[in-house]
Amino acid sequence: MERRDRLWGAYAEVRLIGDRSAVGRFLTRVAAALPLWDVRESEDGLRIVVRAGDVKKLRRPAREAGVRVRIVGRRGGAFWISGLLRRPGIIAGVFLFFALFAVLSNLIWFVDVAGVTGEEAEAVRAAAAALGLKPGRPASHLPEPAAIERALKARLPWAAWVGVERTGVRVTITAVPHTVREKDAVPPPRHLVAGRKAVIVDYVVARGRPVVRRGEVVEPGQVLVSGLIGPPDRALAVAADGKVYGEVWYDVQVTVPRKRALFTTREPERLAVAVALGGRRLLLYGKPPASGDVLVDRRRWRLAFGPWSLPVALEIDRLRPLARETIDISEEAALRAALQAARAELYRRGRDVQEIRAETVLQRVIEDDKVYVSVHYGVVEDIARPAPIDAADGARPGGTE
Structure with missing residues (x-):
């Protein structure tokens, strides 16, 4: 029997009841006149499959051979369609679904x-x-x-x-x-002065006249790059620009704990299936842990038909309950963590730090639950700050290189 015939035809599965010789004579006679399929032995007798319209043709040969015929099953799309037609509610629901889908897919969501x-x-x-x-x-x-x-x-x-x-x-x-490109604002005339006490290491002057030399100690507010260029009686005021690098010093104090929290996944993984509709989520299977931290790995599939995408999605979550554990770290690891934290604090407080020249631990205190360190740093950073020329005229000038 071809697959297409099985799908759209109407067939009956028949059980033959009788002794083996009678059933054999019956099959020999019927097989010559009617098509038979799936002839097989079962616990309750021999079974065959015939067209639904041929069942009546089996009655007379069966009586003559002393065999009883019982219909035990119906197959084929014809029976399925017949049963569906007896349930108009299902048909109406299917048509309503496709009609509603056609309407909703034509809307802008x-x-x-x-x-x-x-x-x-x-x-x-x-x-x-x-x-x-x-x-x-x-x-x-x-x-x-x-x-x-x-x-x-x-x-x-x-x-x-x-x-x-x-x-x-x-x-x-x-x-x-539209992107409107603003003209570069021209800063007013100015000097570059020292923002803090430092030892001059190097400088790069783009505009202005340097008035300090390498190795010189400068005080806060001292002019580093003058915005007055040219002879004193005909000096031209410009906006001094550049970078002046000096060695400065910082004292940094940090405290780090000796206990750290770790999260482990010792419980078995769980699954949760949900449908997301708009801003709501309907859980279909599974449930999240009642309490505690959970690691969620979510896969999402949006419902789409060709170019149309609906605001409905299927979400499958893989939930891994996390257990929080606290461990003690060694003194060496705690000290390394404290020095890393001190350097991070240094870079946060510094201004364009270029180099760390010295790192000296002044004090360290190790306790059961924390480590305290005090570190002295010598670093090279940009110490230049802009200052109006009028406000900086009274500053003590340094020597020129």
Whole structure:
């Protein structure tokens, strides 16, 4: 029997009851006149499959051979369709589902804005809503994307380009604003002065006149690069610019705990299956742990039919309950962690730190639950700060190189 015939035909599975010789005579006679399939032995007798319309033709040969015929099953799409037609509620539900799906897939569910944020994004949404492009609007009632783009461009004069793209039930509006390049602001005339006490290591002057030399000790507020260039009687005031590197000193104190928290996954992994619809989530299988920390590995599949994407997604979570453990670290590891924390604090407090020249541990205290260290650093950083020329005229100048 071909697969197509099995699917759309109507067939009956028949059990033959009688002694073996009678059943053999019956099969020999019937096989010459009717097609038979799936002839096989079972616990309750021999079974065969025939067309549903041929069952009546088996009655007379069976009586003559002394064999009883019992129908034990029905196969084929014809029986399935017949049973379905006796249940009009199912048919109505199927048609209603496809009709509802066709209606919902033709609606705009989401309007996203890309390229801009804040007030500009709200302006794009308002302009789109004024044109009818908003959630709940049938997509068939919208004009072509090119027409929407032109209308939005007319309503958004600050936008250099507007693009509209529809993917299923989602519309994405991309707006690119005009970029206005501001002219570089010219700073007023100024000196560069020392921000703190330091020993000059090096300097790079882009504009102005250096008035310090390498190895010189400078005080806070002392002029490093003068903004006055030229002869004193005809000095030209400019905005001094550059970097002056000096060796400065920091004392850093940090405290780090000797106990650390670790998370382990000792309990077996759990599964949770849920359906996400819009902003809601319906749990179908499994449940999260009642308490404690959980590591979640989520896989998400969105329901889509061809180019149409619905706001319905299937989510499968792999949940790993985490157990919190506290361990004690050794003194050496705690000291290394304290020095790392001290360096991080140094870089946070420093200004453009270029080099650490000295690192001296002044004090360290190791207790049961924490480690305290005090570290002295000598580092090279940019010490130059801008200062108005009038305010810095009274500063003590250094020598020139």
